[in-house]
Amino acid sequence: MGRLVLRRLLATIPVLLLVSGGVFLLIHLTPGDPIDAMMAESVDATVKENLRRELGLDRPLYLQYVSWMGRVLQGDLGRSIRNREPVIENVGRRIRPSLQLAALAMTISLLIAVPVGVLSAARRNGPVDRAGTTFALFGICMPNFLLALLLIFLFGVTLRWLPISGYVDPLEEPWDGLRALVLPAVTLGLALAAVVTRTLRASMLEALAEDYVRTARAKGLSEGAVIRSHVLKNALIPVVTVLGLQLGTLIGGAVITEYVFALPGVGRLVVDAVFARDYPLVQGVVLLIAVGFILSNLAVDLLYGWIDPRIRPR
Amino acid sequence: MAGSTPGSGLAEGEPARAPAAAPVTSPRWRALRRAAGARLAPFGVAVLLTALVVAIFAPAISPYDPLKQDLGHTLAPPSRAHLLGTDNVGRDVLARMIWGTRVSLVAGFVSVAIAMAVGGVLGLVAGYAGGRTDGLVMRCMDAVLSFPPLVLALALGAVLGAGLTGVVIALGVVYTPTFARLMRGQVLSITAREYVHAARALGATGWRIAVTHVLPNALAPIVVQASLSVAFAILAEASLSFLGLGIQPPAASWGSMINAGRGYLQQAPWIVFGPGAALFLTVVGLNFVGDAVRDALDPRLLD
Numbered sequence: 001m002g003r004l005v006l007r008r009l010l011a012t013i014p015v016l017l018l019v020s021g022g023v024f025l026l027i028h029l030t031p032g033d034p035i036d037a038m039m040a041e042s043v044d045a046t047v048k049e050n051l052r053r054e055l056g057l058d059r060p061l062y063l064q065y066v067s068w069m070g071r072v073l074q075g076d077l078g079r080s081i082r083n084r085e086p087v088i089e090n091v092g093r094r095i096r097p098s099l100q101l102a103a104l105a106m107t108i109s110l111l112i113a114v115p116v117g118v119l120s121a122a123r124r125n126g127p128v129d130r131a132g133t134t135f136a137l138f139g140i141c142m143p144n145f146l147l148a149l150l151l152i153f154l155f156g157v158t159l160r161w162l163p164i165s166g167y168v169d170p171l172e173e174p175w176d177g178l179r180a181l182v183l184p185a186v187t188l189g190l191a192l193a194a195v196v197t198r199t200l201r202a203s204m205l206e207a208l209a210e211d212y213v214r215t216a217r218a219k220g221l222s223e224g225a226v227i228r229s230h231v232l233k234n235a236l237i238p239v240v241t242v243l244g245l246q247l248g249t250l251i252g253g254a255v256i257t258e259y260v261f262a263l264p265g266v267g268r269l270v271v272d273a274v275f276a277r278d279y280p281l282v283q284g285v286v287l288l289i290a291v292g293f294i295l296s297n298l299a300v301d302l303l304y305g306w307i308d309p310r311i312r313p314r
Numbered sequence: 315m316a317g318s319t320p321g322s323g324l325a326e327g328e329p330a331r332a333p334a335a336a337p338v339t340s341p342r343w344r345a346l347r348r349a350a351g352a353r354l355a356p357f358g359v360a361v362l363l364t365a366l367v368v369a370i371f372a373p374a375i376s377p378y379d380p381l382k383q384d385l386g387h388t389l390a391p392p393s394r395a396h397l398l399g400t401d402n403v404g405r406d407v408l409a410r411m412i413w414g415t416r417v418s419l420v421a422g423f424v425s426v427a428i429a430m431a432v433g434g435v436l437g438l439v440a441g442y443a444g445g446r447t448d449g450l451v452m453r454c455m456d457a458v459l460s461f462p463p464l465v466l467a468l469a470l471g472a473v474l475g476a477g478l479t480g481v482v483i484a485l486g487v488v489y490t491p492t493f494a495r496l497m498r499g500q501v502l503s504i505t506a507r508e509y510v511h512a513a514r515a516l517g518a519t520g521w522r523i524a525v526t527h528v529l530p531n532a533l534a535p536i537v538v539q540a541s542l543s544v545a546f547a548i549l550a551e552a553s554l555s556f557l558g559l560g561i562q563p564p565a566a567s568w569g570s571m572i573n574a575g576r577g578y579l580q581q582a583p584w585i586v587f588g589p590g591a592a593l594f595l596t597v598v599g600l601n602f603v604g605d606a607v608r609d610a611l612d613p614r615l616l617d
Contacts, residue, residue, distance in 0.1 A: 014453050015453060015456045015457050015460055018453055018454060018456070018457035019457045019460050019461070021457075022457055022458075023469075026469055026470075026473055027473070029470075029473040029474065030473045137598070137601070140601070141545070141549075141594060141597045141598045141601055142594060143549055143552055143553060143556075143590075143593060143594070143597070144553065145552075145553065145556045145569075145572065145573075146572065146586075146590045146593065146594065149572065149576055149579060149586050149590070150590075152576075152579060153579050153583055153586075157579055157580045247462070248461075248462035248463055249462075249463075251462035251464070251465060252462050252463055252464025252465060252553075253464075255464055255465065255468070255557075256464070256553055256556070256557065259557060260576070270465060270468060270469075271468070271557055274468055274469070274471070274472040274559070275558065277472070279472075279473075282469060282472055286461070286465060286466075286469045289461070289462060289465050290460050290461045290462075290465075293460060293461065293462055294460050
């Protein structure tokens with residue numbers, strides 16, 4: 001296990017280097033002068049020159065990269081052009097709503113997917129299975145933003161049960177906070193639930209056909225006991241993998257969900273930075289998101305090795 | 315095409331695999347899937363054909379100029395004059411939806427074509443050259459895959475500038491690694507086969523082997539992946555347009571129409587639900603077509 005961890009960590013290093021290089025080059029891909037793209041033409045030439053020097057754009061490319069990388073490794077991701085605050089602080093302020101949203105969405109998706117997936121497989125071709133399969137297809141093809149607007153239309157505009165935008169910290173005001181997060185979390189959670197339902201159903205069907213299940217049945221165990229203690233445990237392994245694979249989709253979905261519901265999260269920060277042409281902020285946030293994504297994928301990989309001893313290297 | 319008899323390719327592949335087949339892929343289960351495919355594929359093909367016809371003949375079938383404002387009839391509900399109502403500046407929603415089909419299909423097909431071409435070549439080179447070239451190309455692909463797709467597309471869109479070209483390039487980059495990995499895997503497995511050894515023994519050059527033996531044999535899974543990717547590319551274009559990065563107003567795209575309509579959800583929900591339904595149906599239809607192509611071309615890829 002220790003060797004697996006070490007090997008995976010080492011394999012991450014070249015990818016991290018390339019990712020940082022890509023993010024660094026981002027600003028140089030701008031057609032024309034990046035400074036002109038960031039600031040209106042009317043801005044004073046000396047202000048532009050100062051920014052150019054601050055960002056180091058007047059120096060050769062490789063020197064820029066080395067000094068940028070040096071600063072990044074010390075935790076300095078630069079400053080936002082708009083509010084002049086360090087990127088880290090900008091992200092720090094926004095991280096809490098994003099994590100709360102992701103946690104709630106994950107919970108909702110598992111609360112839906114586990115019972116539906118299990119029942120679908122246990123009673124194949126039954127009504128639950130049919131409804132579940134249709135739901136899975138619906139969830140996978142439904143654009144996030146459209147689902148968000150449907151939910152807003154139904155629960156916010158027509159029924160007026162839930163707020164349709166804004167954020168209250170649930171750690172400070174639990175009731176209002178949760179109410180504000182319900183619609184965004186359902187939006188994000190349903191798509192995930194669809195994928196998990198599909199995977200769980202398929203892996204349950206596979207496990208149900210194993211010899212040990214026949215043995216368990218032959219012993220006289222009830223079907224419920226067979227599923228609980230023999231099938232479900234084995235069927236959950238692919239679900240962990242899929243949850244890991246879905247992280248990228250989850251992050252992308254969070255960007256759109258936060259945008260629609262005006263949640264002050266990291267996703268919203270990216271969109272705002274892109275439209276303000278605040279390139280240092282875009283660079284910093286995208287780098288942080290990518291590193292977070294790589295590390296969580298690494299964690300899922302290791303978790304997988306821990307759950308399923310068969311894939312551990314000897 | 316492939317949608318007409320998606321089961322046929324599968325049935326042919328069946329006997330050879332039957333002994334090793336796990337019970338999930340038992341003949342009954344296969345037959346079930348085949349039936350599902352047969353039932354849904356025609357729907358998918360119909361949706362795709364309709365979308366293509368609408369996109370090609372948009373100028374002829376559009377009831378109004380999609381950009382013409384009519385400030386006397388803003389937010390008008392669906393009626394005989396405006397089948398899907400009008401938007402906040404009195405433009406016909408149906409006309410804009412019809413023109414938006416063009417944007418969606420172009421974005422979906424062109425971005426996947428770019429990814430297929432670039433990824434295919436990179437995968438071919440990596441798999442064929444091996445060694446350092448392979449390592450470098452594939453690590454670069456890993457790096458691209460290390461970004462959540464939408465975040466990468468947003469960042470690229472930001473530097474390439476808003477508009478259809480920027481979005482198509484951004485999505486092309488996002489989907490490239492999938493094709494590169496697929497192609498590399500194919501090359502590695504095909505170059506190990508005996509007929510490639512035979513060709514090499516006969517003195518065929520590396521390039522000749524790549525073009526006449528590897529490429530044709532590697533194409534099936536690439537086509538399957540492409541047909542499934544188009545649906546997601548259309549979804550991604552709509553998402554970027556929704557965020558404001560895609561094609562710029564006043565030109566119409568489904569995503570931007572939905573974004574523009576969200577402020578009027580209470581007074582005029584039709585602004586959102588017309589293009590929303592078009593987007594959803596297209597993606598569902600393309601998924602069915604993709605599944606059918608997969609079943610027809612490669613029974614081993616069944617999930």
